[in-house]
Amino acid sequence: MTEPKRFILVGLGGWGAYWLRQVLPRLCSAGLTAPAACVDIDPGTFPDACRLPGLSEQMCYTDAEKAFRENPADFAIIVVPPRWHERYVDLALEHGLDILCEKPIADTMEGCARVFRKVSSAGRKMMVTMSHRFDQDKQTLERAIRSGRYGELDYLIGRNTWMCRAYGTWGAFRYEMPDPLLIEGTVHHFDIMRSLAGSNARTVYASTWNPCWSEFKGDAQALVTVVMENGVRVFYEGAKNNASSLNGWTSDYWRAECRDGTLVLDRRRLTAVTGTVGVDSVTTEIPLERQEVWMNPWLAEMFVGWLNGGPEPPCTLEDNIQCCALMFAAVKSAHTGQAVDVQEFLRESLEAAG
Numbered sequence: 001m002t003e004p005k006r007f008i009l010v011g012l013g014g015w016g017a018y019w020l021r022q023v024l025p026r027l028c029s030a031g032l033t034a035p036a037a038c039v040d041i042d043p044g045t046f047p048d049a050c051r052l053p054g055l056s057e058q059m060c061y062t063d064a065e066k067a068f069r070e071n072p073a074d075f076a077i078i079v080v081p082p083r084w085h086e087r088y089v090d091l092a093l094e095h096g097l098d099i100l101c102e103k104p105i106a107d108t109m110e111g112c113a114r115v116f117r118k119v120s121s122a123g124r125k126m127m128v129t130m131s132h133r134f135d136q137d138k139q140t141l142e143r144a145i146r147s148g149r150y151g152e153l154d155y156l157i158g159r160n161t162w163m164c165r166a167y168g169t170w171g172a173f174r175y176e177m178p179d180p181l182l183i184e185g186t187v188h189h190f191d192i193m194r195s196l197a198g199s200n201a202r203t204v205y206a207s208t209w210n211p212c213w214s215e216f217k218g219d220a221q222a223l224v225t226v227v228m229e230n231g232v233r234v235f236y237e238g239a240k241n242n243a244s245s246l247n248g249w250t251s252d253y254w255r256a257e258c259r260d261g262t263l264v265l266d267r268r269r270l271t272a273v274t275g276t277v278g279v280d281s282v283t284t285e286i287p288l289e290r291q292e293v294w295m296n297p298w299l300a301e302m303f304v305g306w307l308n309g310g311p312e313p314p315c316t317l318e319d320n321i322q323c324c325a326l327m328f329a330a331v332k333s334a335h336t337g338q339a340v341d342v343q344e345f346l347r348e349s350l351e352a353a354g
């Protein structure tokens with residue numbers, strides 16, 4: 001029996017509360033992990049955090065340096081807004097910790113490239129939690145495409161649209177930051193595109209904007225075209241200012257046009273369609289795959305397995321830098337009006353980071 005891996009959790013409110021309620025209790029009760037300390041600038045988050053067995057008020061800090069200095073640990077879990085990720089990656093590396101970080105790696109491509117260089121040269125393990133790609137419905141669609149039953153994949157259509165136009169309904173910091181939809185929302189969908197297509201991106205063209213009724217400072221509507229390195233084309237619609245949440249979180253729309261079948265995922269219902277609808281079409285319902293947990297509980301379990309000498313999980317830093325390159329290349333495209341070569345953009349960013 002291996003010793004539980006001790007973690008320092010940074011960020012206890014917002015999504016951090018989800019970690020405390022839905023992810024960590026399962027790992028801790030299985031004896032895979034144990035809390036060493038936790039950190040938040042808001043001490044009002046401490047009482048709720050202390051409902052996690054093994055965590056007490058004395059282990060909660062507002063001073064991150066002190067928390068890391070006073071509590072030996074194996075890894076850090078970073079669940080604060082993206083502009084703070086690099087700071088806590090630095091602190092974790094300073095104390096020789098591996099890292100499990102919420103998406104995205106950092107809030108700029110320069111930051112992502114610096115984190116990539118620093119973690120690689122320190123020889124530490126880092127994984128990024130791309131929750132939604134690992135949800136049951138997207139995994140079922142991915143496996144259906146990979147099964148080969150519907151022939152070669154030609155192109156993908158994705159739609160994720162919400163009614164979050166009123167300030168704060170999607171977390172206040174997202175109404176203040178630049179490019180909130182692409183950086184905080186579409187980042188998941190860029191990763192889903194990569195996994196469904198089975199390829200990294202070659203080029204991206206993005207058009208982003210805000211309608212006059214938006215309360216976002218940065219653009220929160222987007223139409224994006226991606227050409228993957230294997231030739232698969234993707235067209236994506238994302239919006240936070242709509243009148244309805246037609247396809248919100250966990251209710252995505254994805255359509256995979258394959259040679260021998262059209263796979264439609266819409267609000268957790270997956271169907272395969274052939275023939276002409278209304279004439280001779282055949283629609284087959286594909287049941288969603290089953291396993292004990294999906295999303296972050298599954299990702300966190302894979303990460304701890306990796307620390308214990310198990311297989312390398314998906315979404316390692318090395319894999320995820322491709323997702324961030326696609327996302328920040330889309331940001332660049334939106335700001336310049338030009339299509340961007342994603343692989344060249346990544347190469348240049350990594351070179352600039354030394």
Ligand SMILES: NC(=O)c1ccc[n+]([C@@H]2O[C@H](COP(=O)([O-])OP(=O)(O)OC[C@H]3O[C@@H](n4cnc5c(N)ncnc54)[C@H](O)[C@@H]3O)[C@@H](O)[C@H]2O)c1
Pocket residue numbers: 010011012013014015016039040041042045078079080081082084102103104129130131132171173184
């Ligand atoms: N995987 C997903 O589906 C998903 C969903 C939501 C959020 N996230 C990610 O989780 C991270 C946190 O987002 P959130 O919505 O919880 O943000 P949030 O604004 O709700 O903040 C989370 C907590 O971090 C604390 N905090 C803020 N700055 C801090 C700092 N410098 N040091 C220590 N604590 C700090 C806040 O007090 C708060 O308790 C982001 O990276 C976000 O992208 C991921």
